[in-house]
Amino acid sequence: MAFVDALAQLIDATIRVSVPLLLACLAGLYSERSGIFDIGLEGKMLAGAFAGASAAAVSGSAWVGLGMAILIAVCLALVHGFASITHRGNQIVSGVAINFIAAGSTIILGQAWFSQGGRTPPLSGPARFEAITLPGADALRDVPVIGLIYSELISGHSILVYVAFLMVPLTWWVLFRTRFGLRLRAVGENPAAVDTAGISVTWLRYRAVILTGVLTGVAGAYLSIAQNAGFVKDMTAGKGFIALAALIFAKWKPVPAMFACLLFGFLDAASIRFQGMAWPVIGKVPVQLVNALPFILTIILLAGFIGKAIPPRAGGVPYVKER
Amino acid sequence: MAEAAIQLIGINKSFGPVRANRDINLEVERGTIHGIIGENGAGKSTLMSILYGFYQADSGEVRVGGKPIAINTPNDAIAVGIGMVHQHFMLVENFTVIENVILGAEGEALLKSSISKARSELQRLEREYGLEVDPDAVIEELPVGLQQRVEILKALYRGADILILDEPTGVLTPAEADHLFRILKMLKDQGKTVVLITHKLREIMAITDTVSVMRQGTMVATRKTSETTVEELAELMVGRRVLLRVEKGEPRPADVKLSVSNLTVRDSRGVVMVDDVSLDVHAGEIVGIAGVAGNGQSELLEAIAGTRNAEAGTVMLDGRPVDVTGHVDPGELRDRGLAHVPEDRHHVGLVLAFEEAENSILGYHDKPQYLRGPFLNIEAIHADARDKIAKYDIRPASDRLKTANFSGGNQQKIVLAREMEQDPTVLLVGQPTRGVDVGAIEFIHKRLIAMRDAGKAVLLVSVELDEIRSLSDRILVMFAGRIVGERGPDASEGELGLLMAGVEQREAAE
Numbered sequence: 001m002a003f004v005d006a007l008a009q010l011i012d013a014t015i016r017v018s019v020p021l022l023l024a025c026l027a028g029l030y031s032e033r034s035g036i037f038d039i040g041l042e043g044k045m046l047a048g049a050f051a052g053a054s055a056a057a058v059s060g061s062a063w064v065g066l067g068m069a070i071l072i073a074v075c076l077a078l079v080h081g082f083a084s085i086t087h088r089g090n091q092i093v094s095g096v097a098i099n100f101i102a103a104g105s106t107i108i109l110g111q112a113w114f115s116q117g118g119r120t121p122p123l124s125g126p127a128r129f130e131a132i133t134l135p136g137a138d139a140l141r142d143v144p145v146i147g148l149i150y151s152e153l154i155s156g157h158s159i160l161v162y163v164a165f166l167m168v169p170l171t172w173w174v175l176f177r178t179r180f181g182l183r184l185r186a187v188g189e190n191p192a193a194v195d196t197a198g199i200s201v202t203w204l205r206y207r208a209v210i211l212t213g214v215l216t217g218v219a220g221a222y223l224s225i226a227q228n229a230g231f232v233k234d235m236t237a238g239k240g241f242i243a244l245a246a247l248i249f250a251k252w253k254p255v256p257a258m259f260a261c262l263l264f265g266f267l268d269a270a271s272i273r274f275q276g277m278a279w280p281v282i283g284k285v286p287v288q289l290v291n292a293l294p295f296i297l298t299i300i301l302l303a304g305f306i307g308k309a310i311p312p313r314a315g316g317v318p319y320v321k322e323r
Numbered sequence: 324m325a326e327a328a329i330q331l332i333g334i335n336k337s338f339g340p341v342r343a344n345r346d347i348n349l350e351v352e353r354g355t356i357h358g359i360i361g362e363n364g365a366g367k368s369t370l371m372s373i374l375y376g377f378y379q380a381d382s383g384e385v386r387v388g389g390k391p392i393a394i395n396t397p398n399d400a401i402a403v404g405i406g407m408v409h410q411h412f413m414l415v416e417n418f419t420v421i422e423n424v425i426l427g428a429e430g431e432a433l434l435k436s437s438i439s440k441a442r443s444e445l446q447r448l449e450r451e452y453g454l455e456v457d458p459d460a461v462i463e464e465l466p467v468g469l470q471q472r473v474e475i476l477k478a479l480y481r482g483a484d485i486l487i488l489d490e491p492t493g494v495l496t497p498a499e500a501d502h503l504f505r506i507l508k509m510l511k512d513q514g515k516t517v518v519l520i521t522h523k524l525r526e527i528m529a530i531t532d533t534v535s536v537m538r539q540g541t542m543v544a545t546r547k548t549s550e551t552t553v554e555e556l557a558e559l560m561v562g563r564r565v566l567l568r569v570e571k572g573e574p575r576p577a578d579v580k581l582s583v584s585n586l587t588v589r590d591s592r593g594v595v596m597v598d599d600v601s602l603d604v605h606a607g608e609i610v611g612i613a614g615v616a617g618n619g620q621s622e623l624l625e626a627i628a629g630t631r632n633a634e635a636g637t638v639m640l641d642g643r644p645v646d647v648t649g650h651v652d653p654g655e656l657r658d659r660g661l662a663h664v665p666e667d668r669h670h671v672g673l674v675l676a677f678e679e680a681e682n683s684i685l686g687y688h689d690k691p692q693y694l695r696g697p698f699l700n701i702e703a704i705h706a707d708a709r710d711k712i713a714k715y716d717i718r719p720a721s722d723r724l725k726t727a728n729f730s731g732g733n734q735q736k737i738v739l740a741r742e743m744e745q746d747p748t749v750l751l752v753g754q755p756t757r758g759v760d761v762g763a764i765e766f767i768h769k770r771l772i773a774m775r776d777a778g779k780a781v782l783l784v785s786v787e788l789d790e791i792r793s794l795s796d797r798i799l800v801m802f803a804g805r806i807v808g809e810r811g812p813d814a815s816e817g818e819l820g821l822l823m824a825g826v827e828q829r830e831a832a833e
């Protein structure tokens with residue numbers, strides 16, 4: 001039973017650490033499918049986490065925090081959109097700039113407002129998204145297998161976890177079953193085709209980056225007011241980049257994106273779990289190596305194990321009407 | 324006179340200092356095929372883009388069906404029944420046919436019903452116009468001719484009564500082009516109006532009812548096609564009399580300058596593209612290689628030029644061997660007097676982002692006349708470029724302009740000037756007039772004859788049979804990687820056509 005419990009805990013942890021990756025990954029999916037590369041996911045998530053925690057601390061409401069996280073992340077997304085859609089700037093440069101702005105300003109503002117070394121005050125009660133128990137979870141707890149799966153793994157997460165996983169089928173549906181999705185995919189492949197079909201390339205791409213902002217905002221709020229109880233500097237710790245790797249790994253498709261994020265989440269969870277553990281033959285593995293494992297695996301996977309990942313063809317290229 | 328489908332009155336459009344359209348008047352009769360012909364850069368595409376709402380005219384009026392109308396976006400054009408098939412297809416390559424057809428005309432927010440509606444509509448269009456295409460095929464897996472059909476379907480699906488086609492045959496094989504013309508005739512019979520933009524005279528004569536000629540942004544003439552001739556149209560296009568067939572004297576072949584023996588070349592997939600080919604080119608003659616594209620001519624040329632390795636065989640350049648199967652350095656061949664005008668000027672012949680002057684020395688940039696110590700001698704390079712511009716009539720005459728901003732014909736002249744002015748012994752020329760307008764073709768042909776008369780050995784590869792016949796002193800026909808026949812310049816088109824199709828393969832092989 002100890003093994004099953006350990007496994008259940010590992011899976012539970014995997015789900016929790018996968019959620020911000022998944023939200024950020026889906027966020028990136030909307031933007032990149034529209035042809036706007038976004039390496040600023042990290043920055044938007046970080047800014048969202050800070051804004052969410054600050055607003056929740058001041059207002060005492062997790063929902064106000066979530067709203068503020070989304071608002072700020074959307075603002076940054078619009079900056080990226082303004083630079084790369086309206087002004088046809090370099091999307092990588094703009095994304096990097098947003099990452100720097102977020103990394104710097106969250107610490108400065110945090111220190112100025114709360115004077116806790118860049119942290120926000122610890123959150124508790126209604127200022128956080130608490131774990132919710134799904135109906136029937138308690139009743140089913142003692143049923144073998146089902147009880148474990150339903151009560152331990154499925155139930156008992158914060159609402160944002162469910163939101164994140166529901167976003168997967170929703171995104172798939174939007175992308176492949178709606179007019180908006182058709183146009184979004186088209187504009188990332190050949191904006192000239194969209195333009196000549198009488199559709200505004202600019203407005204379409206703006207809608208995509210706004211969606212990116214919303215989802216990175218939710219991802220940030222999850223980090224600071226659901227998974228943790230407050231903002232800590234640099235708390236995204238590269239998750240925005242891992243999410244991008246997952247997006248490439250998933251070839252810009254929503255369902256594979258979920259599995260990619262779960263895989264990276266699992267590696268992360270496992271690295272925490274196996275820290276300091278002595279392995280047969282190799283003995284104790286240094287903590288640093290374990291921590292680096294997800295990144296090493298990312299490189300290996302992306303380097304050769306997923307076949308050719310073809311990004312949206314118009315990705316990264318500003319649309320200029322041809323003469 | 325029948326009703327006018329489109330009237331353009333006093334259209335003006337400038338891009339910065341360039342006046343692309345000046346005071347254009349045009350009337351297109353309903354239910355006809357109206358050709359608009361002109362050299363590259365004459366303003367045909369600009370005019371049609373204005374009609375389609377892609378650009379806005381600076382001044383002037385557009386009337387559709389007699390009513391003045393403002394077309395500010397493609398949507399406005401679609402709304403009054405104008406559809407356009409662009410020169411570069413506006414298709415999403417990894418979408419299916421049906422997805423491309425409905426894009427922008429979905430009707431409602433969910434795709435399911437729009438797709439089923441489009442499916443039945445496509446079946447109707449297929450019945451009425453013979454526009455057959457599998458609605459679930461992915462665009463990038465379709466041949467170009469079918470992709471173009473999807474573009475036509477897109478326009479018809481949006482209810483187009485007036486169809487504009489911009490250089491539709493540039494990417495098509497002759498058979499596909501014939502099929503397109505049949506479709507256009509069928510559209511005309513059903514009462515649609517077709518506007519065909521092209522710079523190919525033959526197409527105009529073959530299919531249009533009326534033809535308008537544009538030159539340097541102005542509309543110079545409109546004629547009934549049945550009442551005009553190719554010669555008259557060519558003259559109107561260029562503004563002076565054009566020789567459609569070059570005049571040349573008798574060749575005076577001398578020593579063999581290029582000798583190819585038993586050359587075999589495989590492509591990257593390992594397929595034999597050139598199969599045991601032998602040929603000689605003498606000083607003072609043009610040897611033309613005819614053939615349908617893809618029969619190994621390109622690979623043959625590249626192997627001789629040293630840009631592709633051969634598997635077997637020998638090449639002698641001016642009496643000395645070239646290591647074609649081992650390490651060949653194209654730069655070294657250049658030093659030994661081999662000049663190469665590659666088939667693909669955009670990707671091989673030029674760096675489009677470079678200035679004209681930079682391209683005019685590319686590959687010869689380490690010649691002493693362009694250097695000052697270890698540095699480029701910028702003044703000498705620019706002076707040299709200006710000389711070439713004057714000598715080859717390259718327009719606009721600017722050695723600082725980005726090469727991408729020159730028309731196809733002028734880009735080709737830049738390459739030709741660079742290669743010919745190095746005074747080579749052997750000149751390899753691939754598709755010298757592909758995408759080049761009539762006036763420039765005449766110039767290029769004259770230059771090639773001049774090279775021959777100056778005692779150079781010229782090897783010409785072209786898929787244009789007319790070009791091969793009018794320039795070559797000897798014609799070699801390639802089919803499936805082999806030379807299947809040699810003919811004189813007076814060989815008939817039919818005879819060469821049979822050889823190119825692989826008939827009589829045994830006979831006359833060297």
